[in-house]
Amino acid sequence: MTNKLLTNVMIFDGTGKKSYPGEVLVQGNRIKKVAKGTDQIARNGAEVVNGEGATLMPGLVNLHGHLGYADTATLSAIGEIPPEENTLITMYNARKAIDNGITAVVSGASSKPRMDIVIRNEINAGRIPGPRLRAATPQIVTTGGPWDPRQLHMHHTSFELIADGPIEMRRVVREMIREGVDIVKLALSGDGFIDHTPEGTMTYCEDEIAAACEVAHSRGKRLAGHARNDTAIRACIDHGITFIYHASDASEKTLDALEKVKDKHYVVPAIGILYVTLNEAAEWGISKEWALSHRFDREIEKACATMNKMLKRGIRVTPYGDYGFAWNPHGADNRDLEHFVNLLGLTPAQTLMSATKWGGEGWAGSDPVEFGLVKEGFLADLLMVDGDPLADITLMQDRDNFLMIMKDGQYHKAPVRRRAAQRKRAAAAAE
């Protein structure tokens, strides 16, 4: 493979420091050299890409994806999709993720037991486009848990895998690991969407959580937990559940405990789904009154306050989560970056650091895969962005602004020129 030299770019390296003019040499699937300025790196027959002042940055990482969710308006509608169609939908969503600059995804639950597994394998084999993918189980839930859609007189399915008691839990987790998952997803707490288990309730008991974690950890697998309330967050810490989802309501004691083991966990609040459910879901039958009566206003307030406390303690909070519903569809994921700026008060640089550096660390875990920074030796998952996302984070929401998308040193989108308006703006700024 010819080396690629990306020059005349503003490098946002993923650490959160401000961008600088520079150039980057990609050799094979790795970043071979990073230099400040232009004409610093020997060309030696490399393909030279002139970025015309565009931003070069690491690929985005989503630590809470649901590629199998089908942008439906109800949860049970996902269950009604047959596996064949659902596989194709997952494939299209994988493509949509990387088309939007998301080059790696940790799944936060699949829609059907083998859905993520087969898509991950096809992506890895190079037969379909998509991000690096950690495949997850469906939501493992109790009878009467948040995504148990059954009725006594009638069977229904959504995206759940029911397991009750430690014995059944062990069997389900073992079975899914046999099939090839990387991540075991447990629905530990209830959720505001579900009347029979609101967010304050716990669904799993200690012995069931312990059983799942014991099996997963003994086989080198990581876990993710749906954890809206304090007890559920605490269970994630106590049982070593790496990915803590939502985490809206953490007591000071729990925050103290989490801070002590902060290098072991990632918190992914999925702020976007709360925001759109409260403000933009009326078209799909979720009125403002309904959202308020289900306390979505309070949940978003609590989540933002808790995330701020966590960030102050150096706990890694990362964007994305729960895209894949009609009012929060796939492809809109990068709105979450704007939510981090507007709702959590982070700077765009902090937000993008979280989505790249922390995301890369979270995806890798203890595996020796390094991406998420523009750094020599790191894997070449890189984006070229038309404009300066540190000045305007909403640039990331228009996929035409991704002038180049590279994963593992290969183009998913080969470089295109900057749009004239942006070029002119950059030139005027340089004068």
Ligand SMILES: [Zn+2]
């Ligand atoms: Zn989720």
